[in-house]
Structure formats: structure tokens, C-alpha cells
Amino acid sequence: MTDAPRTGPVDATRIPRYADPGTFARLPRADQVDQVDVAIVGVPFDTGVSYRPGARFGPGHVRASSKLLRPYHPPLDVEPFHAQQVADAGDMGVNPFDIEEAIATIERRSDELRADGAKLLTIGGDHTIALPLLRSLHRDHGPIAVLHFDAHLDTWDTYFGAPYTHGTPFRRAGEEGLLDPEHCMHIGIRGPLYSREDLADDDALGFQIVRADDYETGGTAAAVERMRARLGDRPVYVSVDIDVLDPAHAPGTGTPEAGGLTSRELLATLRGLAGLNLVGADIVEVAPAYDHAEITGIAAAHVGYELLSVLALDRSGESQ
Numbered sequence: 446m447t448d449a450p451r452t453g454p455v456d457a458t459r460i461p462r463y464a465d466p467g468t469f470a471r472l473p474r475a476d477q478v479d480q481v482d483v484a485i486v487g488v489p490f491d492t493g494v495s496y497r498p499g500a501r502f503g504p505g506h507v508r509a510s511s512k513l514l515r516p517y518h519p520p521l522d523v524e525p526f527h528a529q530q531v532a533d534a535g536d537m538g539v540n541p542f543d544i545e546e547a548i549a550t551i552e553r554r555s556d557e558l559r560a561d562g563a564k565l566l567t568i569g570g571d572h573t574i575a576l577p578l579l580r581s582l583h584r585d586h587g588p589i590a591v592l593h594f595d596a597h598l599d600t601w602d603t604y605f606g607a608p609y610t611h612g613t614p615f616r617r618a619g620e621e622g623l624l625d626p627e628h629c630m631h632i633g634i635r636g637p638l639y640s641r642e643d644l645a646d647d648d649a650l651g652f653q654i655v656r657a658d659d660y661e662t663g664g665t666a667a668a669v670e671r672m673r674a675r676l677g678d679r680p681v682y683v684s685v686d687i688d689v690l691d692p693a694h695a696p697g698t699g700t701p702e703a704g705g706l707t708s709r710e711l712l713a714t715l716r717g718l719a720g721l722n723l724v725g726a727d728i729v730e731v732a733p734a735y736d737h738a739e740i741t742g743i744a745a746a747h748v749g750y751e752l753l754s755v756l757a758l759d760r761s762g763e764s765q
Contacts (some may be wrong), residue, residue: 453526456481462512462691468533471515475532481563487536493573493611497699506733510742518754521613525757552577572611583623590628590679596687596702600647605724608754617652626651636702669717683726697736715751
């Protein structure tokens with residue numbers, strides 16, 4: 446399997462980047478290759494949002510914004526599309542009117558897509574989708590270290606009495622025993638909360654926090670050092686809410702908060718995951734109706750590229 450040739454992106458010297466295909470990074474569709482190491486799948490669902498809607502259009506926008514991604518990653522010295530077979534598995538069809546049914550569908554489709562050993566890079570959609578993805582992964586990996594990039598904690602209990610929203614996935618995951626409470630971390634948290642009890646509840650779930658302000662005082666290298674020490678050698682799931690970025694770098698999102706990370710800080714932090722045991726990842730909350738000049742979509746596409754490059758490092762030796 447490791448000796449099989451990989452099918453990469455369409456050759457941009459023969460077909461212009463603004464032409465077809467419309468897959469992520471112009472990669473092949475999953476049905477065009479014999480095996481898939483990493484499947485990119487969209488979940489166009491935003492029924493769980495509490496403020497601005499529109500993340501259901503995120504998968505298509507991120508794909509359209511990924512056309513300039515190229516095959517070689519210089520800082521990590523890896524070719525993410527050569528070291529592993531990456532393919533676009535299209536979008537999941539989920540019920541936009543029934544959150545619990547949508548969650549069940551996402552969990553089932555995740556099981557199906559991972560059945561042959563593929564890892565998933567999921568593009569949302571709102572952050573509700575992280576819960577079913579973690580449920581699926583837990584069956585194979587047990588308790589998971591979640592690395593959560595976000596302006597918000599997403600460990601609230603309910604919103605208007607609803608237990609499943611984009612602000613509750615990690616509260617439910619903790620209650621269901623999906624998380625490894627000794628190895629979970631938020632990065633980028635900032636802005637006002639409902640009360641100081643929000644922090645106490647979050648701490649009880651086992652999350653440590655690298656605040657957005659910590660990048661100002663300690664820099665990216667210190668944040669990466671704390672991140673790596675916290676995650677250790679555990680199975681790691683990376684969940685990136687694009688609103689971890691400052692609105693200057695990601696205006697196209699549903700709940701923007703001032704004072705966030707820069708694109709450079711986020712990409713460098715993700716690069717710091719090299720060598721850790723990533724079992725899956727998502728990129729959520731891209732809402733293109735509020736985007737300008739693809740600023741948010743391009744940032745999200747590069748987040749995906751960094752994650753694919755980190756995943757490729759485990760396989761790069763096999764592909765030589």
C-alpha cells in the first residue's frame with residue numbers, strides 16, 4: 446500500500462488554477478483513487494450557531510480558496526500530496542432541521558470514511574460537528590487529547606435550553622468520556638464571558654488555556670512549547686475554529702472577537718505539531734457571506750495545508 450503511486454493535484458502548468466476541478470487543492474476525488482490515506486470531507490451544517498449563520502457554505506468556500514496551494518511545504522520539508530494519498534470525499538448530506546439527526550449522520554459517515562484506515566480532515570460547518578467526529582474516533586483511540594483553537598471555550602452547558610450547539614461540543618464530549626482530561630488544551634481564548642463560572646466549568650473538564658494575549662507576552666515559540674508539553678504522546682484531535690484569528694485575518698465567521706491571533710501565528714503553531722500523533726482534525730465556522738477577497742477562506746485553506754503537511758510527516762519516509 447505504501448508503494449502505490451499517489452495521485453496529486455491537477456498540474457497547474459497545464460490547467461490554470463482558476464479552472465476545474467473544484468476539489469480541495471485541486472486534488473482527486475475519493476472515487477478516483479484506489480485507496481485514501483487522508484480524506485477531506487465537508488459538512489455543510491450550521492443549525493447549531495448562536496449568532497451569524499452561513500457556515501453551511503464554508504466547505505465550498507474553503508475549497509474555492511485552496512486553488513493556490515502547491516505540492517511542497519518548505520518549512521517542514523515535506524510533500525503532503527506525495528507522502529500520502531489525499532482525496533476529496535465531497536460533502537456529507539445532513540439534516541438542517543434536526544440537530545440530533547445531523548449529529549448521528551456525521552458520526553455514521555465518519556465511521557464509514559475511516560473504515561479502511563483513512564484519517565479525516567473535516568471542513569465545516571459550525572463547531573457542533575466536532576462532537577460526532579470525536580464520538581467516532583473514540584471507538585478506535587479511546588480518550589482523546591483535544592487541541593482546540595478558538596476565541597471561545599465551547600464548553601457551555603446549554604443555550605436556550607439546547608444541549609447541542611456550536612458552543613457545547615466539548616462539554617458534551619467531556620461528559621461522555623471522549624476526552625483525555627490530562628492532555629486537552631484551548632489556544633486563542635479571549636473576549637468577555639457570561640461569568641467567571643465559565644472558566645471554572647472549563648477547568649473541571651481538564652482544559653488548559655493558552656490565551657490570545659499570551660502570544661503578545663511570550664510569543665509563538667512559548668505557546669508551541671506549552672502545547673507540545675500538554676499533548677505529549679496521546680492521540681490528538683485538532684479542532685480549528687477560524688475565529689481564533691483576529692477579524693482582520695478572518696472576517697468571514699459567525700462570532701468574531703477582536704484581539705485574535707494573526708494568520709502567521711496560527712500557521713506556525715500548527716507547524717509545531719510535527720511529530721505528534723494526530724488522529725484527525727476539523728476546520729469550522731467559515732461563513733463566506735461575511736468574507737472579503739477570500740481572506741477567511743484562504744486562511745482556512747492554509748490551515749488545512751498545514752494539517753495535511755503534519756500528517757504527511759509520519760508517512761514521508763515510507764514514500765521515498
